[in-house]
Amino acid sequence: MRTRQRTVSAPPAKGGRRGARTYGLAATAAVAALAAGCAGTAHTSASPARPPASLSASMPTGMRMPAGQAAGPSASALMVCSPEIRKDVTNILAPSRAPTTTTTWTGHLFTCTYHLPTGRLVLSVEESPDTATATAYFDALRTHLGHTTALTAAQALGNPGYESADGTVVVLKDGKTLRVDATALPAASGPHQLSRADLAYEVASDILGCWNE
Structure with a gap:
């Protein structure tokens, strides 16, 4: 199993946010640092939030959501496309231009695609109605991806x-399946030449830190 024990220096974030990113198993310290970085973001909740404007605008007047589709993604799901996570992606990769994002909301799946100069980074959250459905989705996705390696409880901040x-990280938390897909990016990205897998893990851990706040 690949271990993350190195510490790399990242460009200092605006507002004095943490200036280094540590890849390791010190989960408690990681959660504390991430929680501090999430200050000012919307409080997460399980209640549905208003769908992004781009989703509402794409539906013809009078058309309703398909049967079985929730009214909109929760605040937790929307966080993957929030200014905080967008800032994290920008700080990690230091792209030549700030990424733009597009979103979709289909069934119970909210997807936020970051369009970077070097490719796409896709973040998605499947919001399942109950634990059994969430576990089934989480397991089916693992089968679909093929060969995978389990994250330790510390690496996943206490979650499976x-x-x-090739650059996909999946974590299940409170009925929500988070997927970070960096497979469309170069083999090494950003000033620290992160692998796709390490990039996906770093972004996933930032999101989990915000969810744990």
């Missing part, structure tokens, strides 16, 4: 999770 060597 797994990763693929």
Whole structure:
């Protein structure tokens, strides 16, 4: 199993946010640092939030959501496309231009795609109605991805999770399945030449830190 024990320096974030990113198993310290970085973001909740404007605008007047589709993604799901996570992605990769994002909301799946100069980074959250459905989705996705490696409880901040060597990290928390897909990016990205897998893990851990706040 691949271990993350190195410490890399990242460009200092605006507002004095943490200036280094540590890849390791010190979960308690990681949660504390991430919680501090999430200050000012919307409080997460399980209640549905208003769908992004781009989703509402795409539906013809008078058309209703398909049967079985929730009214909109929760605040927790929307966080993957929030200014905080967008800032994290920008700080990690230091792209030549700030990424733009597009979103979709289909069934119970909210997807936020970051369009970077070097490719796409896709973040998604499946919001399941109950624990059994969430576990079934989480397990089915693992089968679909093929060979994966389980994350330790510390790496996943106390949640079940797994990763693929080609750059996908999946974590299940409170009925929500978070998927970070960096497979469309170069083999090494950003000023620290992060692998796809390490990039996906870093972004996933930032999101989990905000969810744990």
